[in-house]
Amino acid sequence: MIKIAPSILSANFSRLADEIKDVERGGADYIHVDVMDGHFVPNITIGPLVVEAIRPITTLPLDVHLMIEDPDQYIPLFAKAGADIISVHVEACTHLHRTIHHIKDLGIKAGVVLNPGTPVSFIETVIEDVDLVLLMTVNPGFGGQAFIPSVLKKIKEVSELANNRNLHIDIEVDGGVNEETARACVAAGANVLVAGSAIYNEKDRQQAIAQLRG
Numbered sequence: 281m282i283k284i285a286p287s288i289l290s291a292n293f294s295r296l297a298d299e300i301k302d303v304e305r306g307g308a309d310y311i312h313v314d315v316m317d318g319h320f321v322p323n324i325t326i327g328p329l330v331v332e333a334i335r336p337i338t339t340l341p342l343d344v345h346l347m348i349e350d351p352d353q354y355i356p357l358f359a360k361a362g363a364d365i366i367s368v369h370v371e372a373c374t375h376l377h378r379t380i381h382h383i384k385d386l387g388i389k390a391g392v393v394l395n396p397g398t399p400v401s402f403i404e405t406v407i408e409d410v411d412l413v414l415l416m417t418v419n420p421g422f423g424g425q426a427f428i429p430s431v432l433k434k435i436k437e438v439s440e441l442a443n444n445r446n447l448h449i450d451i452e453v454d455g456g457v458n459e460e461t462a463r464a465c466v467a468a469g470a471n472v473l474v475a476g477s478a479i480y481n482e483k484d485r486q487q488a489i490a491q492l493r494g
């Protein structure tokens with residue numbers, strides 16, 4: 281079962297509530313929220329106040345992707361604001377195991393994220409502890425970038441690692457996901473597809489979501 285997570289990074293922020301309701305009506309499974317701090321990535325986006333404001337707008341799970349330094353400092357704020365899933369980058373965590381359990385101790389699903397240049401071996405010791413692995417298929421920081429095909433091999437590696445250990449985790453991909461690259465990601469083993477521009481740049485979001493789902 282493929283899940284679609286529209287990224288509100290590509291939504292019209294002046295009409296954010298309507299943009300969220302539109303993809304919910306269109307069949308989205310999660311709302312993907314990209315949090316950037318201007319340090320870990322060269323862009324600044326959304327904070328806990330916005331997560332709190334959109335929480336009552338939708339019944340869909342809020343899938344919060346933290347692209348920030350020192351995530352431990354902010355995890356409780358995003359949890360309080362209403363996040364259902366919080367994912368942290370391995371590249372931003374000195375004590376990755378502790379951070380994952382920090383999220384889980386707050387009663388929230390925990391995800392771990394790998395940049396395109398980071399090998400899958402970096403999560404081998406924590407994969408049993410997480411609910412999802414998010415593989416970046418672009419270098420994080422901006423929407424609308426081109427999919428990096430070399431990540432397909434990593435999707436397969438994570439899928440095999442999870443199968444070998446009998447783990448039922450979600451494998452999410454994020455960046456440059458469109459109808460064509462979505463097929464390749466699903467064939468490699470991904471089951472959650474984040475898409476910003478491929479959904480929000482289309483007038484008919486229901487159709488865009490259906491096409492991504494395949």
Ligand SMILES: O=C(CO)[C@H](O)[C@H](O)COP(=O)(O)O
Pocket residue numbers: 287289290312314345347418419420421422423424425454455456457474475476477478
């Ligand atoms: O995490 C992200 C960027 O760092 C976004 O979720 C991602 O870029 C989605 O946008 P698009 O589908 O347009 O690539």
Ligand SMILES: [Fe+2]
Pocket residue numbers: 287312313314345454474
């Ligand atoms: Fe993201």
